[in-house]
Amino acid sequence: GQSLEQPSEVTAVEGAIVQINCTYQTSGFYGLSWYQQHDGGAPTFLSYNGLDGLEETGRFSSFLSRSDSYGYLLLQELQMKDSASYFCAVRDDYKLSFGAGTTVTVRA
């Protein structure tokens, strides 16, 4: 089965940088996805790392180290609209298994 760990909450001010770490234990690992979910909303895809290294998409970046079973999502230039829950999800050959999520609160 899969096991994922990520911090439950992070608080930061507008304009700051936040890093959400995700460690995992799994069999059949293909890659790590990240999703954002606003309160009451649908999870939306942010990024995917199938290979080691950094993927950059605008203000968000994601990193994967397969040897360390570790990844992170980096949120830069935080904005109020970034207040949401962020989930890492392990991809095996046919499904995603999600972590419990990290609630990011952005303060003015």
Next chain:
Amino acid sequence: EAGVVQSPRYKIIEKKQPVAFWCNPISGHNTLYWYRQNLGQGPELLIRYENEEAVDDSQLPKDRFSAERLKGVDSTLKIQPAELGDSAVYLCASSPSGLVETQYFGPGTRLLVL
């Protein structure tokens, strides 16, 4: 392009009553997923369809849950009878075949069982 559509958005029922949720995936997406999300948790996969075939239903509580995707497009998830512990958000997602990592979620159905 329309996103994943789900209905109803909210449902309140008494325990032991039946309930059904409907999902219409993004056009052309052959893979459809049903998830359950409890408060403060991530989505948990209940069942996955490839076209009309349920290829993974290992996490579906089959004594009370059932699902169908008869024509390989829209899908229905049913609970009968509902229990208090079934209160959760039921999410539907879709993806093109093979693109497991990039799933498009609907807004979900928030179920409250009293």
